[in-house]
Amino acid sequence: MALRPVQVNIKALDAAAVGRFWAEALGWCAYSAGVTTYVGPGGGLVWPDPVSVCVDVVPVPEPKTATKNRVHLDLATTSPAHQAELVERLKALGATPAQVGQGQVPWTVLADPEGNEFCVLEPREVYRDTGPIAAVVVDCADPRAMARFWGEAIDWTLHEVSDRQAVLRSTKGGGPYLEFLRVPGGETVPDRVHLDLLPYPGDDQAAEVERLRALGATELDLGQGDVPWTCLADPEGHEFCVLAPS
Numbered sequence: 001m002a003l004r005p006v007q008v009n010i011k012a013l014d015a016a017a018v019g020r021f022w023a024e025a026l027g028w029c030a031y032s033a034g035v036t037t038y039v040g041p042g043g044g045l046v047w048p049d050p051v052s053v054c055v056d057v058v059p060v061p062e063p064k065t066a067t068k069n070r071v072h073l074d075l076a077t078t079s080p081a082h083q084a085e086l087v088e089r090l091k092a093l094g095a096t097p098a099q100v101g102q103g104q105v106p107w108t109v110l111a112d113p114e115g116n117e118f119c120v121l122e123p124r125e126v127y128r129d130t131g132p133i134a135a136v137v138v139d140c141a142d143p144r145a146m147a148r149f150w151g152e153a154i155d156w157t158l159h160e161v162s163d164r165q166a167v168l169r170s171t172k173g174g175g176p177y178l179e180f181l182r183v184p185g186g187e188t189v190p191d192r193v194h195l196d197l198l199p200y201p202g203d204d205q206a207a208e209v210e211r212l213r214a215l216g217a218t219e220l221d222l223g224q225g226d227v228p229w230t231c232l233a234d235p236e237g238h239e240f241c242v243l244a245p246s
Contacts, residue, residue, distance in 0.1 A: 002155035003198060004048070004200065005195050006047075006048040008136055009193065010116060010192070012057050013114060015037045017113065019038070021112055022057065025075070026075075028042060029041070029042045036058045036059070037057040039057065040054040048198055053175055063115075064116065064192050069191065069193050070238060071136065072116070072118050073133055074107075074119045074135040076127040076130050076132060076134035077123050078128075083120055083122055086120055087110070090110055095113070096110065097110060097111075098111040107119045107121045116193060129173070134176055135177040136177070137181060140180045140181065143162065146235075147161040147166035147168075149234050150168060150234070153217075154178075156178060164182050165180060167179050190239065191239045194238065195240045197241065197243065198242075198243045198245065199243075200245075205230070209242050212242070216234070217232040219232055228243075229243045229244055230242045
């Protein structure tokens with residue numbers, strides 16, 4: 001039994017507009033199959049995508065606070081010229097420079113039109129085959145503890161673990177990395193961005209939820225009501241959802 005990350009869930013006041021931004025940013029397409037705006041590779045809606053971790057933008061009534069998100073996307077580039085071009089293109093689409101204490105770094109920190117932070121990375125060989133999303137990055141206090149929980153929760157391979165960071169990636173290769181980076185401070189507000197996980201066909205959602213509870217996850221009541229997914233938090237309080245198989 002295991003789960004697979006299938007999408008990054010982003011809350012937004014204007015889900016359609018934020019979805020269009022991320023579609024343009026990633027070179028993908030925005031699909032409005034319901035109340036959310038799903039952003040995935042072109043060629044028609046495929047869910048779940050067999051390789052990519054996609055983006056699902058969900059409408060909410062509350063704007064983002066000034067607090068930095070604990071989860072963000074790192075975007076891959078192939079050359080310094082590509083990085084510079086992408087940054088300028090994203091600014092033209094409504095992105096704004098963001099300060100999160102990064103200092104002098106070779107990557108550029110931006111925020112989407114509703115303030116969700118993300119990074120445009122300088123070219124790195126490790127991300128040459130990830131597609132437009134190099135990594136889903138999670139701030140945490142203890143990368144080793146996150147590696148223990150998430151290494152059991154999902155079917156991805158642990159590539160690196162230290163006191164500074166833990167790195168996982170799909171056993172199939174391709175697609176982004178999942179990186180837990182040690183940062184000071186803890187959660188003060190609900191996450192604006194989180195991961196959605198999906199059981200494999202034939203696996204039981206309820207059994208997966210119980211397995212995660214045994215690993216240290218706790219249930220969350222975010223006012224979601226009667227929905228087919230289950231909202232949980234990992235041992236450090238990062239929200240995530242276990243979706244129902246389609």
